[in-house]
Amino acid sequence: MTDAILQVKDLSRYFRVGGFRSAGTLxxxxxxxxxxxxxxxxxxxxxxxxxxxxxxRVLAGLYPPTSGQIIFExxxxxxxxxxxxxxxxxxxxxxxxxxxxxxxxxxxxxLRSLKLHRPDLDKAARRAEAVSLLERVGLLPGGEVLRRYPxxxxxxxxxxxxxxxxxxxxxSLILADEPVSMLDVSIRxxxxxxxxxxxxxxxxxxxxxxxxxxxxxxxADRMIVLYAGRIVEEGxxxxxxxxxxxxxxxxxxxxxxxxxxxxxxxxxxxxxGEPPKVINPGPGCRFAPRCPLAMxxxxxxxPTMVHLSPTQRVACYAVEQP
Amino acid sequence: MSTPVLxxxxxxxxxxxxxxxxxxxxxxxxxxxxxxxxxxxxxxGCGKSTMLFSIAQLLTYPAQTVGGSVLFDGIDLTxxxxxxxxxxxxxxxSVVMQSAMNALNPTxxxxxxxxxxxxxxxxWDDHKxxxxxxxxxxxxxxxxxxxKSYPFQLSGGMRQRAxxxxxxxxxxxxxxMDEPTSALxxxxxxxxxxxIENLRKELGFAVLFVTHDMSVVSHFSDRLAVMYAGEFxxxxxxxxxxxxxxxxxxxxxxxxFPSIVGAAKELTGIPGxxxxxxxxxxxxxxxxxxxxxxxxxxxxxxxxxxxxxxxVRCHLVNPRVxx
Numbered sequence: 001m002t003d004a005i006l007q008v009k010d011l012s013r014y015f016r017v018g019g020f021r022s023a024g025t026l027x028x029x030x031x032x033x034x035x036x037x038x039x040x041x042x043x044x045x046x047x048x049x050x051x052x053x054x055x056x057r058v059l060a061g062l063y064p065p066t067s068g069q070i071i072f073e074x075x076x077x078x079x080x081x082x083x084x085x086x087x088x089x090x091x092x093x094x095x096x097x098x099x100x101x102x103x104x105x106x107x108x109x110x111l112r113s114l115k116l117h118r119p120d121l122d123k124a125a126r127r128a129e130a131v132s133l134l135e136r137v138g139l140l141p142g143g144e145v146l147r148r149y150p151x152x153x154x155x156x157x158x159x160x161x162x163x164x165x166x167x168x169x170x171x172s173l174i175l176a177d178e179p180v181s182m183l184d185v186s187i188r189x190x191x192x193x194x195x196x197x198x199x200x201x202x203x204x205x206x207x208x209x210x211x212x213x214x215x216x217x218x219x220a221d222r223m224i225v226l227y228a229g230r231i232v233e234e235g236x237x238x239x240x241x242x243x244x245x246x247x248x249x250x251x252x253x254x255x256x257x258x259x260x261x262x263x264x265x266x267x268x269x270x271x272x273g274e275p276p277k278v279i280n281p282g283p284g285c286r287f288a289p290r291c292p293l294a295m296x297x298x299x300x301x302x303p304t305m306v307h308l309s310p311t312q313r314v315a316c317y318a319v320e321q322p
Numbered sequence: 323m324s325t326p327v328l329x330x331x332x333x334x335x336x337x338x339x340x341x342x343x344x345x346x347x348x349x350x351x352x353x354x355x356x357x358x359x360x361x362x363x364x365x366x367g368c369g370k371s372t373m374l375f376s377i378a379q380l381l382t383y384p385a386q387t388v389g390g391s392v393l394f395d396g397i398d399l400t401x402x403x404x405x406x407x408x409x410x411x412x413x414x415x416s417v418v419m420q421s422a423m424n425a426l427n428p429t430x431x432x433x434x435x436x437x438x439x440x441x442x443x444x445x446w447d448d449h450k451x452x453x454x455x456x457x458x459x460x461x462x463x464x465x466x467x468x469x470k471s472y473p474f475q476l477s478g479g480m481r482q483r484a485x486x487x488x489x490x491x492x493x494x495x496x497x498x499m500d501e502p503t504s505a506l507x508x509x510x511x512x513x514x515x516x517x518i519e520n521l522r523k524e525l526g527f528a529v530l531f532v533t534h535d536m537s538v539v540s541h542f543s544d545r546l547a548v549m550y551a552g553e554f555x556x557x558x559x560x561x562x563x564x565x566x567x568x569x570x571x572x573x574x575x576x577x578x579f580p581s582i583v584g585a586a587k588e589l590t591g592i593p594g595x596x597x598x599x600x601x602x603x604x605x606x607x608x609x610x611x612x613x614x615x616x617x618x619x620x621x622x623x624x625x626x627x628x629x630x631x632x633x634v635r636c637h638l639v640n641p642r643v644x645x
Contacts, residue, residue, distance in 0.1 A: 047507045047508075047509055047510075048478065048507050048510075049477075057434065074339045145570075154595070155366070184365050184366050184534045185534055185535045185536070185537075185579050185585065186365050186534075186574075186575060186578045186591055186592055187365075188578075188579070188591075189578050189579065189580070189590070189591040190591050192580070193589075193590075211507035211508055213582055214580045214581055214582045215579075215580055216581065217580060217581075217586070218580035218586070218589070219584055227517055241582055251509065252508065252509070253582060255508045255509045255511070255512040256508055256582050257508065257511065257512070257535070257537040257538050257541075258537055258540075258581055258582060258583065259536070259537050259540030259541070259564045260399075260581055260583060260584065261582075261583055271466075298473070305462065316368070
């Protein structure tokens, strides 16, 4: 794929942990490679601590990568991202209550990002554009919402505002870090539909970060499953949901709460433990301690990604190779 | 059926707001049998947490219980003095709060916090306290070495389990849980629900569980109540409500979340917002959002009518008898 708008190659981000003299290094993401095509929603799925938010934060330029390359719209990114790149690849944050300045009207922040990122617009055009942005994410009537304060908006409306703000700089890719996980279940679906609308009507790609497989299935074209900082499985949504290959993906499938399914017995799936903190990791598959299929080989060397189909890849020794 | 451990009758809670009195809980009644697991689901602002707090007598101004009774083992909790309530708290009823990160004291070790609860409610000596603390932590699958750990050293799932261990200290008959799973991701959610299920079978306490995500409780609760704008709109056996929801709102909630199985279909959620609780509209409170609403629905408030263990508040299910 050469037409990808984002290519990530062997991206790693480590954090030094512990005290002043500590030699501990937390491997938040380790040699992660993936691509995002135009008008595509890619879901990054994993538990807390799997490194999914770290990837988004590195891409957004909130901290530099430890190693690896980020090629965005054909340009290799340096350690600092420019305002132009941040505008083309904005981020929507998880917490709609913490990410919006409560003392300023909705219009203030929206018009300000238009002023910064769209110097071609004059004052009247900016206002018209702001109203249109709000209406494109379902905040109606836009002119009215522009005058409101954030506290007058519900959580779902604030998250829509987050997307409107991201859209203001005419992005090609929106980084959405768990945009619905703090919202009520009944409101989530509206936001998921907003993301689908952005892809279908505005031709924006979305990197959708979530721990919820069901919502990822609903919006995403492709899915990337992360465990302890590494990609364990990748494929189209139909492949990953229809034929989950990695034991960890199967664990996520089995624990997804779904009243329409009988309760999966815990004995069929891997240990319901917790993902490890990856400090100074040794060799071997990081899922091995919880894995029902673990073999001797898994403990001593790290499995590499193998293709199961042109689009599906998995990193696991126990998976039969085609 | 054995004598209920909890009988709530026509419970009403109001908030004082600048616009007037808002009725957050508008006449809720139910029974909870010993060892039963009742889940209450609804959107934010439907009054589910307010109701729990009212049952536990934990409301503070501007919220106030203005009517109804909460009978626990035959004693009306709403009439007790704070000192009398203290005798029942923890020993008979304990509460697990939504956010374990905020409910635990960050400056004290888990062991110190468990001991604190014991000293406040029992006359146990240090030896007995240490023994029991280790016992309850083991029950929730946390290693006893974590008695010395501080909350920040535990993961989100472990903190929430530590909260449950704390609730179990004095073997209460009823544990009230306010969205204990909402800050956890799916695997931790499942393991917590499993834990609650096993402990309930083993120790026989009743659970009152509030959540906005009905899929979490779908396999674990005995009965399910769907709450909307301060009222129960549907109450029945969990499986039955899931398989055959009868109230249009329950039906809408059921269709509001995507699934990992079945055909991929377009979902719409429930359009509109819950009504204002200050001067609620006449008629059915759900009528403005209901696609099946008739003139009758907009005019007359439906009653919660029980038929064969399933109670539904809807004119379409229970046609109004006009005389």
